[in-house]
Amino acid sequence: MSENRNTNVVAEPAETPVLAPGHTFETITDKISSIVLTDGISLGWLFLLAISGGVAGVLGIAATYLLYKGVGIWGINIPIGWGFAIVNFVWWIGIGHAGTLISAILLLLKQSWRNSINRFAEAMTLFAVMCAGMFPVLHTGRPWLAYWLFPYPNTMQVWPQFRSPLVWDVFAVSTYFTISLVFWYTGLVPDLATLRDSAKNKVARFVYGMLSLGWRGSARHWHRYETAYLLLAGLSTPLVLSVHTVVSFDFAVGIVPGWHTTIFPPYFVAGAIYSGFAMVLVLAIPIRAAYNLRDFITDRHLDNCAKFMLATGLIVAYGYVIEFFINWWSGNPYEWNNIMNRFHGIYAPFYWGLVAINLGFVNVLWFRKVRRSPIILFFVSVVILVAMWLERFVIVVISLQKDFLVSSWGEYIPTRWDWATYIGTLGLFFAAFLLFIRVLPMISIFEMRDLLPAAKPHEAEVHS
Amino acid sequence: MSHGAPVNVHPVYGLMAEFDTPTDVLLAAKKVYAEGYRRIDAYSPQPVHGLAEAIGFEKNRVAFVCLVGGLLGLLTAYALQVWINLVAYPLNIGGRPLYSWPSFVIVCFELTILFGGLSAAIGMFAMNGLPLPYHPVFNVPQFAAASRDRFFICIESVDPKFEMAATRSFLESLSPESIAEVPY
Numbered sequence: 192m193s194e195n196r197n198t199n200v201v202a203e204p205a206e207t208p209v210l211a212p213g214h215t216f217e218t219i220t221d222k223i224s225s226i227v228l229t230d231g232i233s234l235g236w237l238f239l240l241a242i243s244g245g246v247a248g249v250l251g252i253a254a255t256y257l258l259y260k261g262v263g264i265w266g267i268n269i270p271i272g273w274g275f276a277i278v279n280f281v282w283w284i285g286i287g288h289a290g291t292l293i294s295a296i297l298l299l300l301k302q303s304w305r306n307s308i309n310r311f312a313e314a315m316t317l318f319a320v321m322c323a324g325m326f327p328v329l330h331t332g333r334p335w336l337a338y339w340l341f342p343y344p345n346t347m348q349v350w351p352q353f354r355s356p357l358v359w360d361v362f363a364v365s366t367y368f369t370i371s372l373v374f375w376y377t378g379l380v381p382d383l384a385t386l387r388d389s390a391k392n393k394v395a396r397f398v399y400g401m402l403s404l405g406w407r408g409s410a411r412h413w414h415r416y417e418t419a420y421l422l423l424a425g426l427s428t429p430l431v432l433s434v435h436t437v438v439s440f441d442f443a444v445g446i447v448p449g450w451h452t453t454i455f456p457p458y459f460v461a462g463a464i465y466s467g468f469a470m471v472l473v474l475a476i477p478i479r480a481a482y483n484l485r486d487f488i489t490d491r492h493l494d495n496c497a498k499f500m501l502a503t504g505l506i507v508a509y510g511y512v513i514e515f516f517i518n519w520w521s522g523n524p525y526e527w528n529n530i531m532n533r534f535h536g537i538y539a540p541f542y543w544g545l546v547a548i549n550l551g552f553v554n555v556l557w558f559r560k561v562r563r564s565p566i567i568l569f570f571v572s573v574v575i576l577v578a579m580w581l582e583r584f585v586i587v588v589i590s591l592q593k594d595f596l597v598s599s600w601g602e603y604i605p606t607r608w609d610w611a612t613y614i615g616t617l618g619l620f621f622a623a624f625l626l627f628i629r630v631l632p633m634i635s636i637f638e639m640r641d642l643l644p645a646a647k648p649h650e651a652e653v654h655s
Numbered sequence: 656m657s658h659g660a661p662v663n664v665h666p667v668y669g670l671m672a673e674f675d676t677p678t679d680v681l682l683a684a685k686k687v688y689a690e691g692y693r694r695i696d697a698y699s700p701q702p703v704h705g706l707a708e709a710i711g712f713e714k715n716r717v718a719f720v721c722l723v724g725g726l727l728g729l730l731t732a733y734a735l736q737v738w739i740n741l742v743a744y745p746l747n748i749g750g751r752p753l754y755s756w757p758s759f760v761i762v763c764f765e766l767t768i769l770f771g772g773l774s775a776a777i778g779m780f781a782m783n784g785l786p787l788p789y790h791p792v793f794n795v796p797q798f799a800a801a802s803r804d805r806f807f808i809c810i811e812s813v814d815p816k817f818e819m820a821a822t823r824s825f826l827e828s829l830s831p832e833s834i835a836e837v838p839y
Contacts, residue, residue: 370769409697422775638701
């Protein structure tokens with residue numbers, strides 16, 4: 192594994208290294224663990240936590256009122272029964288995908304630059320999936336009965352319908368969350384042991400000690416650990432590709448014009464990774480500036496993430512073009528009506544906005560200057576996140592708005608409670624993330640140490 | 656030995672030697688093993704490739720446990736869906752067959768991944784004997800650096816070849832940074 196890393200570095204001398212020169216085992220350990228252990232709480236952090244915590248409180252209010260009044264407080268109706276709840280569910284779960292891609296697929300592909308961003312990207316995944324999961328549960332209207340979604344023996348003698356994509360979705364999302372959590376925690380254990388051994392505070396020592404499960408770095412343990420880590424990566428790889436595939440089945444298995452299409456699975460997965468990398472950059476760029484982590488999260492990392500965004504963004508753009516082409520080529524009047532509704536209907540600005548960004552604006556990422564400029568890249572990422580939200584709105588709302596019968600057409604206007612719930616989850620997400628970077632190492636310490644040439648035994652000496 | 660108060664046959668857990676680099680610890684581990692010591696362990700802040708093999712570790716069953724777990728998940732999902740759709744709660748939807756196996760594939764896949772992943776992680780920790788908050792090696796003050804930048808080898812006193820003086824002088828011959836007795 193490390194052999195490849197070294198040849199990579201040697202073969203591309205012009206490339207910025209994935210770890211700034213001059214670091215040792217000790218400096219890496221201290222730099223990352225000091226953020227948690229010794230740096231203390233900064234005013235900026237407190238300020239951001241107060242804001243995002245306050246915004247998360249809005250979610251609390253919105254959810255409480257929802258429990259009191261029911262889903263009627265949202266703008267949903269018949270025919271548009273899905274509205275914001277499903278738009279935001281798909282958006283959030285898509286964002287999670289980049290975390291798993293970075294931690295699992297890039298590990299299998301031996302991309303050493305992932306080592307400094309996998310930890311917080313995985314945390315991002317967990318928080319995004321939490322926010323995502325909230326929407327379908329609230330959307331059931333009776334969240335306290337959400338456990339009915341799972342198969343369990345009950346006095347009503349009913350069981351879930353396993354031929355429905357909605358049940359598949361329950362399994363896909365809950366498996367995704369569980370495996371992401373296990374993968375993330377497994378990766379954390381050796382670093383928690385490092386924190387336990389470095390902490391001066393007694394409470395911190397105890398808490399990190401318990402969380403680290405008594406990890407002591409035994410060679411036998413490492414051997415099993417690396418196998419398990421690789422297996423989890425191997426299992427997460429098909430999993431991450433499947434989650435948004437299953438989400439797309441919620442649409443594609445239905446017969447509604449604009450949904451019933453086979454391009455949905457790949458195009459949903461690409462869109463998910465696209466928006467996920469945008470969120471990774473939105474988090475990474477301020478973090479590396481605030482905590483002075485430019486040695487670990489280098490310009491090359493940003494550049495690589497931007498390239499991922501560009502590639503997946505173009506796949507999404509291709510999806511739009513093919514969608515249009517097939518609807519025209521098929522000669523299906525309902526499908527064509529759906530396209531015309533996107534072009535000219537009341538939600539046309541949303542559609543044209545996403546086309547402008549995902550077909551046009553994304554191409555700024557072809558320029559190295561954009562990819563290497565953190566501030567510009569940050570704003571590009573925010574714009575892309577907005578565009579992907581618009582895409583999900585277009586898919587969910589425009590298709591439901593006008594189906595086969597004119598008599599069943601309708602309109603959907605999001606209410607203030609729709610917005611409050613959505614914006615509230617943003618607050619929850621950022622508050623959770625801020626807490627995470629204060630109490631856990633946001634960069635994988637042991638995997639960063641592993642990047643050093645010193646981490647590799649000298650073959651010649653060992654075999655002599 | 657009766658089941659009364661524990662009798663400490665060995666006054667210490669073992670002897671521990673500290674090394675500076677992965678190369679040093681790997682060389683030393685090979686020598687310790689070649690010397691005939693078997694109840695030994697090596698400690699490092701990040702995985703050192705070849706170190707586990709150097710101290711004679713071969714039985715890594717994590718992959719097997721993961722496979723069994725995954726297959727169990729597959730079987731569980733398939734059996735559950737077939738039983739529910741055909742026996743427990745058969746629903747006629749548009750006259751489609753009750754045994755519509757293609758629609759079972761997704762949940763089969765998900766539970767394969769879920770059971771396999773959980774087996775790999777839980778199995779790994781269990782086979783490693785974790786969680787175990789207390790271990791004698793933590794009594795050595797230098798050992799705090801085992802999670803930072805230092806590498807250790809410990810020869811345990813239960814090893815038949817272990818003799819305090821002889822083992823200590825053998826460890827000294829490996830030129831470690833330090834040697835420490837590991838108390839219980």
